[in-house]
Amino acid sequence: MKKIRNHVERLFYDLPETDEVIQVKEEITLDLQEKAQDLMVQGKSEEDAINKTIVDFGDIDEIKAELQLSSEPSNPIKKKHTRLNMWFSVWGSVLFIALMWFMNVEYTPNNIWFVYPTFVILWWPLSMYYYWRRQGGGK
Incomplete structure (x- = not known):
């Protein structure tokens, strides 16, 4: 499920690699991989399951905004x-x-x-x- 991991990395490319960002990326990656596994169990092909998972996940602007506020370097x-x-x-x-x-x-x-x-x-x-x-x- 390298495609999911790459997708999550692209979503967070503009944020600094803080512990909090890394943890959120890992959680999202694991959640997306679980969803793709569930879809494959239901009969979808791996490619279709991954694509549907990525499309259903949508936008992460709110998460990124929250992470940017907490990860901005202090003055x-x-x-x-x-x-x-x-x-x-x-x-x-x-x-x-x-x-x-x-x-x-x-x-x-x-x-x-x-x-x-x-x-x-x-x-x-x-x-x-x-x-x-x-x-x-x-x-």
Whole structure:
């Protein structure tokens, strides 16, 4: 049933070879091969069964549109900005914590309080790190 496999390959020629596209192509190929087998069991010749299966399958524009949306490469500029945002948050937090430490040591050396705002400030780079990782950073 090479004709079915070639037909499916032609249908998806303009999409990138992502895992999702490969999986959808395999599912469609297997479904079409099963249908052609069923038609051959009913008495059709192999050629007629394959042709009828291909004609009955029809158009896949909706499937392709959905796959194109999910397989479009992510914006590299956006990835660069998320990494930049993460590093900005790290350095901003370090500077703010250093300022708090300096104020603590300079003005109230007997009372250690700079630790409390440190825990609050550390959420900023931590959240930016997880956002960066979710966007595909570090690959």
